[in-house]
Amino acid sequence: MDDQESYLMSEDKDRDGFFDTGWRPSRDVHRDEDGRPHDHPGVREDVVLGVRASRALAMHELLVEKGVIGEGEVDEVIEAWSKRVPSNGATLVAKAWSDPEFRTRLLEHPKETVIESGFVPEHGADIIVLENTPEVQHMVVCTLCSCYPTQLLGPPPDWYKSFSYRSRAVTEPRAVMSEFGLELDEETEVRVVDSNSELRFLVIPRRPDGTDNWSEEQLATLVNRNSMIGVAAATEPGTD
Amino acid sequence: MSAAAVPKLEFSQGDRVHVKDMTPPNHHRTPWYIKGRRGVVLEFIGMYVNSETRAHGDSGMPELPMYRVEFEQTHLWFDYTESPSDKLWIDLYEHWLERDE
Amino acid sequence: MPAVHDRGGWPTDDPIDREEHEWADWERQTQSLRTVLDSKGFMNVDELRRGIESIDPAEYETSTYFERWSASIETMLVEKGVLTPKEIDDRAKALRDRWGYPS
Numbered sequence: 027m028d029d030q031e032s033y034l035m036s037e038d039k040d041r042d043g044f045f046d047t048g049w050r051p052s053r054d055v056h057r058d059e060d061g062r063p064h065d066h067p068g069v070r071e072d073v074v075l076g077v078r079a080s081r082a083l084a085m086h087e088l089l090v091e092k093g094v095i096g097e098g099e100v101d102e103v104i105e106a107w108s109k110r111v112p113s114n115g116a117t118l119v120a121k122a123w124s125d126p127e128f129r130t131r132l133l134e135h136p137k138e139t140v141i142e143s144g145f146v147p148e149h150g151a152d153i154i155v156l157e158n159t160p161e162v163q164h165m166v167v168c169t170l171c172s173c174y175p176t177q178l179l180g181p182p183p184d185w186y187k188s189f190s191y192r193s194r195a196v197t198e199p200r201a202v203m204s205e206f207g208l209e210l211d212e213e214t215e216v217r218v219v220d221s222n223s224e225l226r227f228l229v230i231p232r233r234p235d236g237t238d239n240w241s242e243e244q245l246a247t248l249v250n251r252n253s254m255i256g257v258a259a260a261t262e263p264g265t266d
Numbered sequence: 267m268s269a270a271a272v273p274k275l276e277f278s279q280g281d282r283v284h285v286k287d288m289t290p291p292n293h294h295r296t297p298w299y300i301k302g303r304r305g306v307v308l309e310f311i312g313m314y315v316n317s318e319t320r321a322h323g324d325s326g327m328p329e330l331p332m333y334r335v336e337f338e339q340t341h342l343w344f345d346y347t348e349s350p351s352d353k354l355w356i357d358l359y360e361h362w363l364e365r366d367e
Numbered sequence: 368m369p370a371v372h373d374r375g376g377w378p379t380d381d382p383i384d385r386e387e388h389e390w391a392d393w394e395r396q397t398q399s400l401r402t403v404l405d406s407k408g409f410m411n412v413d414e415l416r417r418g419i420e421s422i423d424p425a426e427y428e429t430s431t432y433f434e435r436w437s438a439s440i441e442t443m444l445v446e447k448g449v450l451t452p453k454e455i456d457d458r459a460k461a462l463r464d465r466w467g468y469p470s
Contacts, residue, residue, distance in 0.1 A: 075393065075468050076434065077459070078430065078433075078434035078437040078438060079393045079394075079397075079434065079437065080462055080463055080468075081437055081455050082396065082433070082436075082437035083396065084455050084458035084459040084461075084462055085400070085437075085440060085455060085458075086396055087458060087462070088450055088455070088458055089404075089444075089449070092449075095407065100399045100403055101399075103402045107398070152312075167375075170375075170416070171372065171416055171419065172432070184384070184386070185383050185384060185385050187432050188383065188384060189381070190381035190383055191383050192377075193374050193375065193376060193379050196299065196342075196375040197343050197346070199348065199352070200352075201348070205382060206383075206385075214351075215349070215352060216349065216352045216353075217352070217353045217354070218339075218352070218354045220297065220354065220355070220356045220375065222296070223295065223314065223332060224314055224315070224317070225357060293413060293416060298370075298373045298376075317413040318413075320414075321413035322414075322417065323414075
């Protein structure tokens, strides 16, 4: 089992907001002989297939029949998505916390540094890295849809795509952060970044106190997904 | 981002600008709450494919200059009750910006 | 009035619902189908967005995220003459019959 898989399977991942995307690796995608989809985990006989869902599956089947797409192509992409997980971003953040030279490179040449670190950028998207400090807290939203650094954080959580987040992140970011357990003082500038272009934003949260001699691996366990969006703080050491 | 030579840029860091208050029928990524608002250019961020035409079957070329612009939250929302130091950043194509004198 | 997708600053007191749903297989397929269609030149991400933005506002507000993707993919494939609405109607019905879902 490689590091990514063991990470996904580990209990450590279940920090608040870290891995609660509902996303699971697709290794066990399977369908009936007649193509009926099954859901994860296991078979979900009670799943309702709505109109749009039916039409999506119909389109897929028709496109394969007509030779517009290959039979296994969608499954290949589903499999590729399993590599897009928040531990990717956490690895970068932990390294930035530990290594000042890496931190500088990540901030100044984000795309190249992300690629060097072994992560494949999303097609057509550039990555920008924003650092939180005592003076500035960044918080990222896509008010128009759901733009998000999926190669580093996996697919966006439902709440990120919700009407309430898309609406309130720009008008009351502090109230939103408060819901995620983060309280800031008035002197800290809150900088909301509306992700409306081809750029995708990764936030480096502030490093928690009491982590001075921690290894990168240990530090990465504190870097929860929500902290890399900017709505929450990194996990404090010693908390569950 | 294209490696082609960057053309003459209309704006530079620190320029005071306002966002055009227009709603063209084509796809555009300028949110309603920023239209007509005044901000400051933070930086030129590069040349990007024109998503406004590429959304309608065009190639999206040539690439267009894009800027990151900063707005004061208290200037965006008349009832903004959080900190007066709070800001909002957004990326805008050059053709959405006009210089404020 | 802003367009239905242009949600920044819309009046709401709704708290952020942090519960996350288990992804359905069709949702995974739909997300990945869009990527495959992009790689073959049928539907770039701007067209995906444009298609979502053109959804009837009432449907936009009451559908789930990937239901909106499905609508957009259909719009693009029909627009480009790859599939017809009737083909999709018929096949969707056939799938539901095949799998025992109510029509």
